[in-house]
Every structure is written in C-alpha cells, then in structure tokens.
Amino acid sequence: MNNRQLFLQHVAQTSDAPLALEIVKAEGMYMWDAGGKKYLDLIAGISVCNVGHCHPAVVKAIQEQAQTYMHLLVYGEFVQSPQVAYAKYLADHLPASLNSVYFTNSGSEAVEGAMKLAKRHTGRTGIIAFRNSYHGSTQGSLSIMGDEYWRNAYRPLLPDVLHLHHNSMEVIEQITERTACVIAETVQAEAGVWAPSREWMQALRQRCTETGTLLILDEIQCGLGRNGTLWAFEQYGIVPDVLLLGKALGGGMPLGAFIADREVMWGLTHQPVLGHITTFGGHPVACAAGLAGMKALVEENLVAGVAAKEQLFLALLQHERIRAVRSKGLMLAVELDDFASNKKVIDYCIANGLITDWFLFAPQCLRMVPPLIITEEEIREACRIILAGLDTL
Numbered sequence: 001m002n003n004r005q006l007f008l009q010h011v012a013q014t015s016d017a018p019l020a021l022e023i024v025k026a027e028g029m030y031m032w033d034a035g036g037k038k039y040l041d042l043i044a045g046i047s048v049c050n051v052g053h054c055h056p057a058v059v060k061a062i063q064e065q066a067q068t069y070m071h072l073l074v075y076g077e078f079v080q081s082p083q084v085a086y087a088k089y090l091a092d093h094l095p096a097s098l099n100s101v102y103f104t105n106s107g108s109e110a111v112e113g114a115m116k117l118a119k120r121h122t123g124r125t126g127i128i129a130f131r132n133s134y135h136g137s138t139q140g141s142l143s144i145m146g147d148e149y150w151r152n153a154y155r156p157l158l159p160d161v162l163h164l165h166h167n168s169m170e171v172i173e174q175i176t177e178r179t180a181c182v183i184a185e186t187v188q189a190e191a192g193v194w195a196p197s198r199e200w201m202q203a204l205r206q207r208c209t210e211t212g213t214l215l216i217l218d219e220i221q222c223g224l225g226r227n228g229t230l231w232a233f234e235q236y237g238i239v240p241d242v243l244l245l246g247k248a249l250g251g252g253m254p255l256g257a258f259i260a261d262r263e264v265m266w267g268l269t270h271q272p273v274l275g276h277i278t279t280f281g282g283h284p285v286a287c288a289a290g291l292a293g294m295k296a297l298v299e300e301n302l303v304a305g306v307a308a309k310e311q312l313f314l315a316l317l318q319h320e321r322i323r324a325v326r327s328k329g330l331m332l333a334v335e336l337d338d339f340a341s342n343k344k345v346i347d348y349c350i351a352n353g354l355i356t357d358w359f360l361f362a363p364q365c366l367r368m369v370p371p372l373i374i375t376e377e378e379i380r381e382a383c384r385i386i387l388a389g390l391d392t393l
C-alpha cells in the first residue's frame with residue numbers, strides 16, 4: 001500500500017472525503033506534494049502559520065530547545081525558561097490586566113480552562129455564547145458551539161448554556177448576575193468572517209462589568225495579527241477579562257493559552273488545589289517555537305502590512321459569480337451561491353496549485369487566511385487562479 005492508502009486505512013478519518021494531499025515539504029508561503037507539485041498556501045493550516053511555514057527563527061528555536069530539554073514535569077511545577085519568557089513577552093504586548101498566562105496544548109483546552117475559571121471566579125454556572133460561533137471540539141467547547149447540527153449527536157452536553165444572536169443589541173439584557181461568563185469570538189471565523197459592530201462589543205463589555213460576568217474573547221483564529229492589529233479586540237476599544245489564544249500562538253507547534261489577571265487566575269490554585277492541570281500544556285519546545293514566531297511577527301512588522309494586503313485582495317476579487325466578500329484583515333470569505341459552486345472552485349484551485357478551503361458554518365464561502373508574509377505578487381497570482389476557477393462555474 002502507498003502512503004495515501006495507509007492514511008485511509010490506519011489514520012482515523014474525520015470525513016469521507018479528506019483532501020489527502022501528501023505534502024512532503026513546506027516553507028514560507030509554499031508546500032510541495034510527493035509528486036513535486038508546488039502549492040501556494042492561502043489557509044496557513046487554518047490561521048496557524050502567520051509567519052509562514054518553517055520560519056527559520058522558529059526552526060532554530062525548536063532545535064535549540066529540543067537539545068536542551070523537552071518534557072520535565074507536569075505544567076506549573078518547575079520554572080521552565082521558554083514558558084517564562086513567552087508569558088512575559090505576551091504580557092508585555094497585552095493590556096496590564098492580561099498579565100497571567102495559562103498555557104495549554106490546544107485552543108479547545110484554553111476554552112475549557114477559561115470556562116472553569118469563570119465558574120470558579122464567579123461561583124455561578126450560567127454561560128452565554130453566540131450563534132454560529134466555533135470554539136473547538138471537546139465536550140465543553142462543543143456545548144458552546146453556535147450550531148445545533150454539530151452539537152446534537154453528542155448530547156447531553158454542559159447545562160446552563162444560552163446561545164444568543166451575535167451582534168444583536170436585544171440580547172445584551174440576557175446577561176445577568178447569574179451569568180458566569182460570556183464567550184465570543186472577537187470576529188466570528190467559521191461563520192464566514194462576521195465582525196460585530198464596535199457598539200455591540202462595547203455594550204457587551206459594559207454589561208459584563210455591570211453584572212460581574214467575565215468577558216472571554218476567543219482570538220484563537222483571529223488573534224496574533226490576523227485581523228490587522230496584534231489583538232483583534234484592540235479595534236473595539238475594549239479589553240476582555242480572559243483572552244483565548246491558540247493556532248498561531250505556537251509558531252507551528254501545538255500551543256494554546258487562556259490569559260487573565262493574576263488575581264482571577266489565582267482561583268485555580270485552591271479549593272481545590274490544582275484546579276486545572278495538564279501534563280504537556282506549555283511544552284518547552286512549543287513555547288520556544290511560539291516565542292520565536294511571535295518575535296518574528298513583531299520584529300518583521302508583519303501586522304503593519306495586513307491592511308494593504310487585504311485591500312489588494314478586495315480590489316482583485318471582482319467576478320459576477322461572487323455574491324459578497326467579507327474580510328477583517330487577512331481573514332477573508334468569498335461568498336458564492338452554494339457549496340457545490342464553492343467546492344468546484346476549491347478543487348480547481350488545488351488542481352492549479354492553490355490551497356483554499358470552506359468554512360464550517362458557511363460552506364458556500366471560500367476561505368482565505370494566508371500567512372501574513374504573503375507578497376503582492378502572490379496575492380495577484382492567488383486571485384488570478386480563483387477568478388479562473390470562478391470562470392468554470
């Protein structure tokens with residue numbers, strides 16, 4: 001059997017139609033398959049490779065840390081310099097109240113930790129989330145996922161969860177003194193890129209403050225420069241009580257985090273002690289990689305280029321088959337008539353050396369979340385292929 005057949009036989013599958021490309025190398029904006037074909041990557045491992053694939057500084061940091069030490073002991077016991085340095089670097093680039101970083105292995109685990117923290121801190125049980133939100137696939141994060149189709153087969157899930165309409169002023173009053181936390185993606189990604197209004201975000205913040213509810217913002221997909229500012233919440237003039245990061249946080253290695261004020265985070269240390277624990281969370285190699293990746297993002301000033309690149313995409317993506325283009329920085333959704341049309345364009349793109357995708361709750365939308373290092377020339381090439389794909393509809 002070849003590798004593709006072995007993959008289908010022995011690697012647990014998540015759908016009956018995986019892309020099943022066999023990628024043997026990735027660097028910067030590109031990937032190569034086993035046949036030597038080169039692909040321009042417009043999805044960056046779903047918003048992971050913000051500094052591109054195998055950034056040299058990230059690779060070097062991984063190599064150096066791997067030969068210094070790897071796993072030592074469960075999270076939180078030993079002083080491990082990669083964790084310390086990354087936590088400090090994150091705190092230095094965040095508002096003062098977001099000063100304590102709990103590292104996890106994944107985005108979903110950051111969501112889980114944050115929901116527990118909110119219950120512990122407030123002594124309440126109510127959780128408010130929003131329709132069309134995606135927060136992960138574990139049972140807690142599935143409980144707050146904003147789409148019944150994806151949740152239903154796995155019931156019973158967490159009780160006391162309310163799903164409200166996103167970006168609607170009418171729902172704000174439903175946040176009460178019973179609500180432990182409100183959890184929202186700062187910009188909804190899997191919904192097909194929906195950015196709420198500034199007024200709504202500010203109303204959410206204000207109501208949470210009034211009711212003593214923790215506001216948790218999920219920037220696992222939209223954070224770390226993707227939306228044109230280092231943190232997406234900066235564009236709304238608010239600061240969350242808890243910030244969730246993942247994906248690009250590890251520079252290509254698995255890493256997530258929930259970040260809050262030290263006093264809030266302290267709740268996890270007593271009654272019970274060890275309120276949230278993990279063996280591998282904040283793995284030293286992942287933290288070293290993540291720190292190198294974030295330093296590259298900051299020092300190469302990649303965020304400053306995002307807005308102009310977004311505008312170039314918007315200018316080039318003109319076609320009669322496009323129903324709408326929604327974007328927030330380098331997170332773009334090109335809306336077509338239906339999934340069948342979208343799939344045809346995606347398949348055309350892949351056949352022509354361009355990797356794109358669709359969104360979980362918006363299968364009719366073509367996903368574009370390229371590494372932030374994409375050049376003007378590469379944007380033109382990507383749009384040329386997409387437009388040619390649209391011509392085949």
Ligand SMILES: Cc1ncc(COP(=O)(O)O)c(C=O)c1O
Nearest residue numbers: 106107108134135136220221246
């Ligand atoms: C907004 C958001 N939150 C949470 C998650 C879950 O992260 P992970 O897949 O690392 O568990 C994702 C993953 O796609 C996401 O996009």
